[in-house]
Amino acid sequence: MGEGEQRRRPIAAVLVALVALVLVVFIGGDIVTRAFVEARIRTGIVAQLPDGLAGDVNVRVGGAPMLLQFVSGSFTQVTVVSKGMLVRGIPFQSTVVVSNVPFDPAKPISRVTATVSLSDEAATALSALPGAVTVAFGDGTIVYRMPGQTTTGAPESAATAETTTSAATTSGAATASVTPAVSADGTSVVLATKGSPTDADQAASVSVCIAKFLPAGIHLTSITPTVGSLSMTVEGDNVSFSRSALAVAGTCP
Known part of the structure; x- marks a missing residue:
């Protein structure tokens, strides 16, 4: 070496x-x-x-x-x-x-994705609000019972609610299931409802504006109920999070 x-x-x-x-x-x-x-x-x-x-x-x-x-x-x-x-x-x-x-807060953010999840605990809390309906999350559906009716007891899950629909209806309660979907433009939730106080087979569709609760530029992309939970996802591109921008809500057609 x-x-x-x-x-x-x-x-x-x-x-x-x-x-x-x-x-x-x-x-x-x-x-x-x-x-x-x-x-x-x-x-x-x-x-x-x-x-x-x-x-x-x-x-x-x-x-x-x-x-x-x-x-x-x-x-x-x-x-x-x-x-x-x-x-x-x-x-x-x-x-x-x-x-x-x-x-720089004045510049836009490239991409925003947010997911909010609710559990059966949230459904129970919602059901306890004054004048609220009894809510339960099921597989692709949300089951609810209108207040002010004689019922056999609040369901512990959507599956329980669905199996007790007939008994609840005969006792005067209004029980229905809702299948939520996102509108094509992402501004609203379309609720397809089955069941009513007068006709358990009656179906109806209602559109609920979500954009007015969100900053402009943010759109709803999914709403997914499963047994015991509900998740919602919103997304947006080139979104400004400045105070002035956040003060402007979206609109529905």
Whole structure:
């Protein structure tokens, strides 16, 4: 082994150690910075929650290393998961994913996808509201019973409600099932209803405007009831989250 080769080996070892140290510092710094940014975003979201809305909010900033995201002037992807949320005593959970979020709030966000989920607990809470109907979620349907009628008891699930429809009707209760669907333009929910106080086989279709409850540019893309739960998804492209933009609601034709 030559003297030159012996000298090169320690130099190579030092270079490898330096590269490893830089990587450790870079990765460690990215983890710390990402956690700091996530905490700041979470604090901002919690501070802006309206009165009557409370729950646990978790934020995850994904995508490229934070240094590159700072240089680009936008976050690659931000995911906000809210669990155990309560609004007027009604529990729900939501997941919001936003892509290419600019640091300048006046600039639009490239993509927004939000999903809200309700469970049987939410159905029970809705049913307990004054003047509300008794609600249960089924496979592709929402089963409800009108108030002010003699019933055999609130169903624990949509399956129970469907099997007790006949008995409830004979005792004077109005029980019906609703099959929800999204309108072609994503502004409304179309409810196909079967069952009424006078004719259990009567079918009707009602359109409920959802766009007026959403910021302009956000559209409903799906509403899916399953046994024990209901999920709704909204999406939008090039959406501005500035205060002035959020103050403008969508419209229905």
